[in-house]
Amino acid sequence: MSQRLESLVVRHTFRLPAPDGPAGNGAAAARQFDTALMSAGFKLSAGSLERLSGLSARTVHDTAVRTLATVRELAGDHVRHNAYFIDFPAGVPDTVDFWVRCLGEALADDDTREHTLARLDAGPVDLLALPRYGRYQHTYAELLAAHDELVAAAGDRLTVLHSGGALEDELTALYLALAGSTTPLGEEALRDLGELAGHCVHGPQPPAIPVRENRAVVNRARLDAGADLLLDTVTDVLRLACALSDGDVTLAQPTRFRPFSRPVRRALIAGLDAVVAAAPAKLGDVGAHREMFKRLGERLHPHEYPGRPHAAAVFAVARGERQARSFDSRVEEALGAGDVAAAVRLLSAAPGRLFRALDRLLRACATEEQRGTVVAAAEAAAGQVSGRLLLSVREHLQNRRTDGSGGRRVFVNRTGRGRVVADVRPPLPPAGHGRLIAALDAEVRRRLPDPGHLLVDPAVLDVALPLSGNATSAGLGVLPRGSLSPVDGELLRFFVYWKQRERRTDLDLSALLLDASYETVSWLSYTSLTEIGGEHSGDVTDAPDGASEFINLRLDAVRAAFVVPQVDVYWGEGFEEVEESFFGFMLRDGEQAGRPFEPRTVRMKSELRGPGRVALPLAFLRGEDGRWRAKWLHLHLAGRPAANRVEENRVSVAALLRGVVERDYLTVRHLTDLMRHRAATVTLWDGVELPAGPVTYIGLERPEGLHPDSRVVTPGNLRDLIPV
Structure with missing residues (x-):
């Protein structure tokens, strides 16, 4: 357990907790540790090296083993990255020549000739039926022997591991930071918070847990430890039930509730009863998740608790036996009657909902007086709204057109599925638009601490700005959706790795090249192994022991304005089903040799997760000055159940890319x-x-x-x- 918790600290903070061990002369072991770290693109800080040098060699060795395993996984160096073409990026053949060669070898093989001839008589031959195609023809050791050692370059990545405090202090600090986060966490960080919450449940707690999903996983740990629960809405109890069932605490997906023990049922019923007793109007929240509450009631057996009538009322509302008018229905009634002032009065009692409805309220206004009422209400309520919501509305407004010129709207759900539609909303009035932006900036400025x-x-x-944890992915060097970062290097190399769990799985790495008008120039994929400035490492179609594919690009030779790498599920398990899958990119100087995968040249590595069948981690943009920058996407396309290819989704990819590139993100x-x-x-x-x-x-x-x-x-x- 302590090794797992130490790994959490290193992954999240790049801090090395103080090892627990006897003093000694560990200087030589510490230097060896530092050298091993550098081979993976990491390095000890001066403080870390000094502290380790004063410990026993055994302590340093044990620390090195644990830490190296963590950082190598961060960079994707914990697996073997073989390439189909052993000399990649040299020696990649013309696509058609390669296919003809595979066919010729099948015809020359006594074991496959008859079957191949029969397929030829019937029509086109399936490449996957050819014995040479899609399967490694050499071992990983043979690949290593075919490549020279990596030549060190000044531009190689070296991520410093700084000296941390005692492990318990580091864990407490990380727990407080994650639990008290003002923005939702990503999937992996939320899992880590659950583990930390269980470990830190009896220690210091954050003064507030503003994000409901975070509160749910903390409440699970508090329930297990017998501590008081943090509940102020009926939905908090529903989220906790989802957490106890290892379900979706965001409530975006339905959860199959597990049978709960009697003590857990008592605690959940008591929580519901207390919330409704304190504020009966909160019964109005049940309707938003009516079906889930009905399923929860089947597990909690509320009839067994006659002394909890307020909890019973929750399930009566869910079953439709009792009416509880929701807050939103009263707002809708006012807007439906054209009474903007009444809607504003209602929403002023719920500042967060007022801010989320601002655009609609302004569009519903028929007079300047009504618009003034809406803006004045927003100005008065700004001090009661979370900073995250203030900034989210600010970003929305700076992308909202006031001249009626239309534009595009980008929609991205919690799982990263994206779509772009034309913006057909009426424009916002310039005066109210500018006044709102000024009010938002003033309130955020007031809340920011004095930075000295x-x-x-x-x-x-x-x-x-990371206004949502769903706008990024877990990994190394990953930035939130919409971020721009410089790309300094001559060779850009993408990589994908996957390992199937139960059935044959073929993931395909591709790169779409677009011009400045977002029109297709060309692409690199298994159907186009070579293109001006680039090479594909070859198609691997089965990964029982793991498989990798690469694309190599010489940036000065690329004749395109955009390069969009993507990973397609061609066949088999999806990104959420495989045992492991991740994407990344490396940057190298023109003369650097080395293996197809070199961890110290990795600039970014992110996990591939999501329900879609096409993943778009990021894109590369050539600026007017000729320099390249990365634009972070973290998007998925639904794709088809099978046979997804870059040629067939290029229009959808171009539309999504244009929507993200042209959106003005708050930075x-x-x-x-x-x-x-x-x-x-x-x-x-x-x-x-x-x-x-x-x-x-x-x-x-x-x-x-x-x-x-x-x-x-x-x-x-x-x-x-x-x-x-």
Whole structure:
């Protein structure tokens, strides 16, 4: 358990908890540990190296074994990455020549000749029926022997592992940060929070848990430990029941509730009873999840608790035996009658709902007086709305057109499924639009803490604010959807790895090349192995022991404005069914050799998860200055049940890409501009000299040498920038 918890700290914070072991002379072992880390693209900080050097060699060795396993998995180096063409990226044949060669070998083989001739007589031959196609023709050891060692380059990634405190202190700090997050967590972080909550249930707790999903997993740990539950709505109890059943606490997907023990049933019934007794109007929330409450009632047996009449009322409403008018229905009635003022009065009692309805309210206004009422209500309620919602509405408004020129709307659900539609809404009035934006900026500015000396890495300014944990994926070097980051290197190499669980699975790595008008230029895939500036490593169609595919691109030779890598499920298990699957990219200098996969050149690696059959992790954009930047997508297309190919989904991909590229995301730059009004000093860091005193540092990585009292914000805790 302690090894697993230590791994959580390293993954989330890049901090190495202080090892528990006797003092000794571990300097030699620490240097060996550092060298091994560098081969995977990581490095010990000076402080970590010094501390480990003062411990016994055995302690250092044990720490190294645990940590290396964690960081290698982060970079995707925990598996063997074989390539179909052993000399890749050299020696990749022309696609048709390769297929003809596979057919010729099948005809020359006594065991397959008759079957192949029969297939030829019947029509086209299925490539998968040819013995050479889609199956590795060499071992991983033979692949390694065919490639020279990687030549070290100054641009290789070295992620520093900083010196942390005692393991329990690090776990508590991580738990408080995740549980108290002002934005929803991603799927993996939510699982980690559940594990940490169980470990930290008797320790310090955050002053508030504003995100309902986080509260559900914390409540599960509190229930197991016999602690008081944190409940203030009937939906909190429903989410807790989902957590206890290992279901979806976001309530986006139905949960099959498990049979609950009597003590758990008593606790859930008591929670429902207390919530409704304190605020009977909260029965109106039952209708939003009526079917789930009915299924929950079948498990809780409320008739066994006659002393809990308020809990029984919840299930009576769910069954339709009792009426409980919802808050939303009263708002709809007012809007349906054209009474905007009445709708605003109702919504003013629920500031969050007021802000979520602002666009609709403004469009419903028939007079300037009504619009003034809506804007004034928003200004008055701004102080009672969460910082995340303020910023979400701010981003919405800056993408909302006021000139009637139309545009596109991008919709992305909780699972990353995206679609783009034409924006046919009437424009918002410019005066009200500008007044709302000014009010939102003023309120956010008021809530931001005094940063003192604000030190900012310019590379982080175009990173999108993580207003939702679903806008990113777990992994290394991953940024939120809509972020832009520079791409510095001559060779860009994508990779995908997957390992099937139960049935034959074929994932295909492809890259779509588009011009400035989002029209197709060409693509690289198993049907187009070579293209100007690029090579595909070959199609692998079965992965019982794991398989990898690669695409290599020389950026100066690419004749396109956009490069969009994608992973298609051609056959078999989906991204949520396979045992493991991940995507990433590497950057290399032109003369660097090495294996197809080299962990120290990995700039990004993310897990592939989602219900769609086509994954779009990110895209690469060529700027007017000729330089390339990455645009982070984290999107899925539904795709077809089988035989998904880049050629057939290129129109949908281009439409989604255009929607994301042309959307104006709220970035770190916005918050740092607001902070300037409160900061004593603002410095754009040149990457060389650090201030002597404490600072608030915002950047892509924590630099060595910062004052120990500095506040540090990097992508791992970027959510901390979002004010409460």
